[in-house]
Amino acid sequence: MWPANNYWGHQTMEADGRARAMRPLELPLTHLPSRVDLRRYMTPVEDQADMSTCAANAFAGACEYIIKRRTGKHVDVSRLFIYYNGQMIDQRSLEVTDDGASKQNTILGMRKFGICEESLWPYDEQLLNQEPPPHVYEAASRVTVIPLKIPRNLVAMKTCVANEIPFLIGVRLLKTATMEAKTNQGYISMPDPASSTVARTGSHAVLIVGYDDRTRHFLARNSWGRDWGVHGYFYIPYEYLLEKRLVNYLDGLWAITDIIPRSHHKPTVRRLVVPGHNYDAKRRKDKHRHQMSLLEKSLMTMQLIPNQKFSHLQSLMSIVKRSRRHSSFY
Template sequence: MSFPQKSNGNRILRRVRPRDSSTPPPLIDISVSQVQALDSAAEYYHYQYQLLKDTIEKLGLKDAVYAYMQKNDLTMQDLNDPAVFQRVVDALESVAYSSVLVGTAAVELTLPSSYDLRKQGRVGQIKNQGQCASCVGFSSSSVIESTMMTLGQTLTASPSDIFFCLGTGAAHCATGWNVGDAASKIQSYGFVEDSCFPYPSTALASGQDATCVHSSCSRHMDLQMTLLTGNQGVAMQRVKRNMMTNGAVLTWIVIYASFDTMTSCRNQEDASGNPISAWKLQSTDTTPLGGHAIACVGWNDSLQAWLCQNSWGSSWGNNGFFWIGYGQAGVMGEAYGFF
């Protein structure tokens, strides 16, 4: 991938064009150096994960773990018990088989080749951020809703509260916010339901910042945040495990021209909802336009792609969802989960 020439890595990239309903919402302002860092991290994490999986396959470690489990009458469900998991790792660890490789192989046995939280009934509502760069608030609310469903509670979280209250002073319709700060604020200050602070029509239609509404609603203080990336080879394994056990994952991507339309990412699934294609960078995508926060809700190893939820309305993509290739446009270069 090529990037714009720069004399200053902190130069801000900003898509400039009129705002109207026929074009996607404004994007998060990002610097050239941020683009390079996110893109490099995503490619590295995905490469290291595939390298680990190839090594495990070559050594036959999954077969070894499975044989040990059969011999000791253990099930896949048993591997969710930390004590049992450590017992398996300790039993197979040797000079040739490091604890990291054995542990990775054991976890891989529990991961299906494809997963879709939609089919589990654990995805949040498809929403529309309109003409405000409030994608961080919307994607965070979708992740919260998915996590709460996993915990047995169905609700609609307020993206307005996340963006205009938790992000006070930092989040703006013209420039956006960042996913790390949002995840940290949600852990510290909780969230409110959408009825407490509905999305302002002025933000939706004309991209105007709103003043925080301090409602009398009690704040949900249920969730803890975890950074899923940063652990090199096992980062993508951690992302998959989080989706299965806790729900959707919060991440962000770099937007390029081939993605930046209201008609992109359509027809990626067949009539039965099975994926048939995924968005990938095109040869013409040489200039980053900005950042965009999303909630990812599944994967497909055959397609080599993540399933993600957008906030550009249900008419965009595949009823508001889309598939994006592993490591493309910085996806999962930075990712958070709640539990």
């Protein structure tokens, strides 16, 4: 069902500036096949209905995929349990509204509170924004997930999928996509990124479950039911996911590498590293070089009295030191 308010339920996060030291992860398959399709392990596509739960639906689908790939069994994972706890990550009270949840908060909520079967906390609009009872939390707390953050580049995206790990991304999906997906065998076209329609369209989380180099399209799992697109799936151009005006890059690209029994410590957030494509290290190096350049220019050009000069120098040096400091992911 298409949400009535042109807002698909995926919050856009502002860049918070906090350092996040994530443990690097290299995946074993680095030779990428020309085509990958993970639908054989996917459970049937579900409908988020008129609730802003696209990220929760996508992550539930990712969990069900892991369970089915490992055991061969179809287990329905509670979407509203995931959604509520994703909203609670940044909340200061137990009261929440149906304003959507970011991918990052949603996956951190899963890591903190776990997941449970949908039979314990059903997908019922009357339970929307309601706190699940203690016995549901107790059942969910037995397991947790290992989050993986994906770099924003084509090689990393394809590497993730080629290693049988679907990932979430937030896209601006125009209303015209519904008709396109219906009449064009699931394929949607590349919109004009500069159009006002794109700017007015909210972010919608989908699960990338395949790709095809021949057509240069990713295969995406939606959450608008099996009657949408091709049994709930559609094909989106590579260029679509690489255009920053059409995707929500601030919130990142996220995946779940595994569902594991809970221990005393939350699992470390992993960061995908593709050999020969260490974009994160390059960005840190470029940022440090830029900060040092600013420092040198300031020392050469500032015309200040001595005490002001010393204060200004201290401030600049503190910026450089902060750029080198790493803190653990929360």
